[in-house]
Amino acid sequence: MEDPPSTRTEAWAEGLHNANNNASPGGWPGARGGHPLAAFGSPGAKPSYLDRVVQEIVESERTYARDLRSIVEGYLGKIIDAEEPVLRPEQVSALFGNIEDIYELSSTLLQNLESCANDPVAVAVCFVTRSQEFAIYTQYCNNYPSSVAALTECMRSKVQARFLRECQERLRHALPLGAYLLKPVQRILKYHLLLQEIARHFEHKAGDDYELVLEAIDTMTCVAWYINDMKRKHEHAIRQQEIQSLLLGWKGPDLTSYGELVLEGTFRAQRVRHDRALFLFDKALLITKRRGDHYVYKSHIPCSSLMLIESTRDSLCFSLAHYKHGKQQHSLQAKSVEEKRVWTHHIKRLILENHHATIPQKAKEAILEMDLFYPPRLPRCSPERLKKSWSCQPLGDGATEPLQGRRQS
Template sequence: MILPHFKSVCFVISLQGYMATMSSKGIPEDMKGKDKIVFGNIHQIFDWHKDYFLGEVEKCLVEPERLAQLFIKHERRLHMYVVYCQNKPKSEHIVSEYIETYFEELRQQLGHRLQLNDLLIKPVQRIMKYQLLLKDFLKYYTKAGMDTEELEKAVEVMCFVPKRCNDMMNVGRLQGFEGKITAQGKLLQQDTFTVTEQDSSFLSRAKERRVFLFEQLVIFSEPIDRKKGFSLPGYVFKNSIKVSCLGVEPSVDADEARFVLTSRNPDASVVRFQLLASSPDICRAWVNDVVQILDSQRNFLNALQSPIEYQRRESKSNSLGRSMRPPLSAASPICPSKRSILLLGFTLALSSTPSVIIELLSSLGPC
């Protein structure tokens, strides 16, 4: 356990070396005001792990049944990683401007092997390793014959958080959108499609587009071609559809991977965007989410027009659809044999995935 802890301490010391040197020796004039963006909320992540989360995870080494509830309980707190990832594209942009000059000088002064951007990616990698640990633990939990409901919920949580992290990093790389992205509601989907636009009788050539589905807006963007000299991935805004003008046609020519989004213009004309997904599953997920958005919009309008009737229907629906499931009881006592299997499974999960134990358990404290 000493080596993993040592490696993570080295990572934190390296970052602190950059921060301390930048603070004491100053930064380039044209970088002033940008230095805090470079590190984001990494101090918040580090302090919480060091002061609290490491100790809680270590308790799971002797009480493995605590692990699932630990991640479920702290789902909201783990969203500090989402905040970090939301800032990451801005951080990458600033670091890329100075990586061969200012930050290279700092690296040599500090005697570090890794560059700054190699260190700043560590929290992004870390959030994925929580998921790996829980999935491994679920495998051994199942072999032990235990109830996996709570652990499956924990896995679900730690699949959702990394997805949100990835979503926020991609949204942060969107360029040229003049509106306020945070005002568009939750990001529900994002995928790359082959898109054909039809305006009146004109049919555009099929183009690759990264499409973002928010609660209030659909954004079409063009991926930046890294072969053309761009050092960082990104997207350039091309078009959008307000949800208030949005329509959907679930399938096109019996092609299960193809669907149409429509945009209704003020003059009553309609623009059709034909989207070809990489799989039917992606197509179905998008159509389902768009239909749900439109249903919610329709219900909202109905509530405004006939509030009493709407409340009456909602009350009836809630009374019929209320879940009858009893609340989860306290965890059942674990018999010694099953407890031994769990402890063995926990150990095997860690030993079979050394990267997880290196970056996740013994090294959780420093970040």
């Protein structure tokens, strides 16, 4: 009977642990022995394309860890150790986020990768076994807009700008701090692409080894998806607060009670002079009219009572109404077929999700798959399951528990 993927991963992970504890010239136990990929990295052997892909992963991680170290020691460390405060504590926090945690993770991952003796399967297992730890990137990515804003503020100050330039000169960096602070955002979204190159050039696309490579791709694809999703939710939460502050004539509850902001857009409305600005939340549709920088409340419909009527005569038009007041329709015209398609898809989805009766999941999917617009699902892993499995639970706005031993400012 074939071992399940999780058992195989644990076996490989144990080998990786032993390799780290018993460092030898070969690095990975069995790299010169019985493993079918043992020839990789053998002296005198001409590197294959797969060899070069694996080497690129290790070398790029080494460069990345070095860049992170330069931020932590060459910028953050100098700011903390300065006799006279150069930046305010809140500026330091916004500027660097949890960069020390990111550096610590990258350094540990690099040690693991260097122990793999150029074995692509061992490299893949490194990412599977450390998948939970990548949750710390959520906090960094959510904070990144604040980091950009803090750096912009610093560059307006002659004293702070001069200090940062001096740090750059000491490090002999051709690029300023801002370019280095972007690197973690770029790196976390690239891991699954690098692993895909391993799979693409893997010689035997069958068996346990190839399955482990695919598992690593799935894992890091889910990580990238989750971080992008958390970043989107964070941005939408900020936008939701902004809408609340600009809304005139609204006497209902706080907009956060309607769940996450899903879509917003402006539509031409029939039988009225002005366009309508729509905000679709998880639990309600808010209909407003623009007045300068503000939004004037016109109507709202709970998604549990929402009715969608699609026009068969005009490809851009559709109507919305409360199912108890079907004659009081809001007839709208989208700017493009694609915009209408996206809106009607999400409206259908939320009507189904908020329906008072329990609708089987397969029935919901069957209805939504009838749309031409249907977002592809990740085939081999569930991002929801990944979120639940991460032991680093979000704190507030996507923050996570910090790793131990951080240097405090």
